[in-house]
Amino acid sequence: MASGRALRFVSTVFMLNFCCSSVTSLYFHLAEGEQKCFMESIPYGTLVKGDYWTQLYDEEEEELSAATQDLSMHVTVKAPKDQLVLSQQNGSKGRFRFTSSRYGEHWICLRPNSLERPLSAGRMLAVHLNIRAGERANNYTEIQSRNRITTMLQLSVRRLYEQVQQIQSELDYDVIRRERFRTVNHNTNMWIFWWPVVRSIYVVLFIMFLTGSW
Template identity: 80%
Template structure:
């Protein structure tokens, strides 16, 4: 009975960590010409959606202003091998979406576009950004309307997609552990053999100097 409670608690904590890691809310400032990037570790075949809205921040007056209509933001996403996955330009409020073709670190970068109207001196762009990963990208209200599901059917579908997301995360975690194990093994081998190689080099160097070669 106690072990069942422990397993239930562990599963609940795991689900909580998964949900927390699947949604990222950020707030930051961008100056004219500045680019800021954020890294997300994403399993292969995972859908990522982001939405943002901006304000103008006047540093001298210490106040927020509404973003002008001609202000735009450039969004770029790069895969682990520096492959450009997404490149688009939106207005002061926008959305973006992509599906990862491989597992690993994906970089999401935002930059104010200065080609139309540069930011005035003393002003910065205040950005509110939300990033949703995997199952969290689903809008179950729309799914329910489109498919006319009962409450039980909708819940079963949601749980099924959460399980798939967990399995994807576990598979990716296994890949990361295998990679870490390989790197750790190679490092340990280098630590082990380096003194031997250095000793041989010193002996050969001394033999060359003394003419004992």
């Protein structure tokens, strides 16, 4: 009976916190040699996974076709202060993953790296990109199989614990962003307050200099 109530409690918490994880799905076009970057604001210690697949897009016919076998995609990830987190090369379909080592904006960039046969005129690459951050990036089926967690309650408690950690990390990041905003706001207000005073003193001194009335 107690076990049933615990399961219902865990399920309720899951539903309430379902939106706390970040999932981003993108579709975009890339010309040959072009690079596109996307910014993700990520808390510290957050697992991020991404997967992509490409197709060829004919602008005149507005049709999609399978990508060529010689296509390779170069993926780079940079943390704040331009710190390189990931640099890897896959084929026309691939995956990448990293764990953030600091708070802030991370840039995820994709660039087609090598084509033995250049794309003909009017053709581009159509890229499908999925990015999952936080709890959504974890494969709980794989975790259950690897660690031989046999009961649903054990797995649910573990998942709930990781969700709580993710929420705490996001809250900590929120505090840092609010503090940065308060600092910028304070500096701006001080500049607005002192600038007329400084300007007035400068005008008075300039007039006194011109008139020689020291």
